[in-house]
Amino acid sequence: MQTPSFNLTSLKIKPLAERQHDLQVDCIRDLERGASPLMVEVLRPVxxxxxxxxxxxxxRILMMGAHVIRSGVQRYLIDLMERGYLDCLAFNGAGIIHDYEFARIGATTESVARYIQTGEFGFWKETAELNDIVNAAYKKDPHVGLGQAVGRAIRESDFPHKDISLFAHAERLGIPATVHVCIGQDIIHQHPNFDGAATGALSYTDFLRFAACVRRLEGGVVMNFGSAVMAPEVYLKALSMARNLAHQEGGEVRRFxxxxxxxxxxxxNFRREAPRSSAGYYYRPWKTMLVRTVADGGDSHYVKGTHADTVPALWQAIQNLEHKSGKTR
Known part of the structure; x- marks a missing residue:
């Protein structure tokens, strides 16, 4: 007997105009020197x-959860990309959703508590048009990256706020903006126009592009802002791939x-692994990014803070060092 599958044809989908948005585009901050001096100093070594x-x-890799986009620090990250301090961005699947909604309508984020009660959560027509972008890109070139396809679509659109799209700017600059999707985890996967084969193929291309960036990690930097699972797990596999090739070639990827x-x-003492009996052992960024993968020559840093605090502080730390060295933007 065949296991039944969910029938998507009767789902009710509404326009974004009927959704109450929790974030508006005015939450996105201009570049400013308002970061905490203490946090700036803590981030100076990085x-x-x-x-x-x-x-x-x-x-110079930045991995992030989608809440970084929701925190309104886009202009800081765009500036760092344009000045060469970031040459790879990596997102989970929700990253394209918030970036696309901000660019398209100047708002994003819905109340899960409110909309899940009526079964409306995630069923928004315009957001699901991301699936159409991915599907069309896959048909044209099955080896295009997911982040690249979305970034190009936003850059070539007439969206009123595409100037703050991380994906559009990364595509313009030729910087990999990779998207690492877990199927079933994002609201656009609920829609009838979602094609798992197309999304999977484009996301796999992004994984290989990310792994190619990790091959250049010797002497480099990899950062994780707010991703508890995607970032440490994708980074771990890509690093193993990079070290596999490096060992064969007589090289190494360990001092970063x-x-x-x-x-x-x-x-x-976060540079020591937490005991298995503690909850901290299962926090992957700690044991993977701060301990295990830097144990043979690397260095690790942990900073507690909101993205609205830490991203501007890192930007300010770079500004201070440039000023001190006499470099100009």
Missing amino acids: AECLMRAKESGTA TTLVCDLHDLPS
Whole structure:
């Protein structure tokens, strides 16, 4: 007997105009020198590593959860991309949703508590047009990246707020903006126009592009802002691939810097792995990015803070170092 499958044809989908948005485009901040001096100083060593990595051409990777986009720090990240301090961005699947909605309508985010009660959560027509973009890109070129396809669509659109799209700017600059999708995890997967084969193929291309960036990580920097599962797990596999090839070629990928910015309370000795009996052992950014993968020559940093605080502080730390060295933008 065949297991029944969910029938998508009768789902009710509404326009975004009927959704109550929790965030408006006015939450996106202009570049400003308002970061905490203490946090700027804490992030100074990472800023120094980013400057050295830029000069040497090694990887400058930023991995993030979608809440980074919701925190309104887009202009800081765009500025860092344009100035060469970031040469790879990596997102979970929700990253394209918030970026696309901000660019298209200047608003994003819905109340899960409100809309899940009526079965309306996630059923918004315009947001699901992301599936059409992905499906069309897959038909045209099955080896295009998911982030690249979305970034190009936004850049070539007439969306009123595409100037703050991370994906559009990454595509313009030729910087990989990779999207690592877990099927069933994002609202656009609920829609009848979702094609798992198309999304999977484009996301896999992004994984291979991300792994190629990790191959350049010796002497570089990889950062994780607010991703508890995607970032450490994707990074771990890509690093194993990079080290596999490096060992065959007589090279190595072990001397690099990692940064995790999140809200967890980690102990001062976070460079030691938590015991298996503690909940901290199962927090992947800690054991994977701060301990295990840098144990043979790398360095790690942890900063507790909101994305609205840590991203501007990192930007400000770089500004301060540039000013001190006499470099101009």
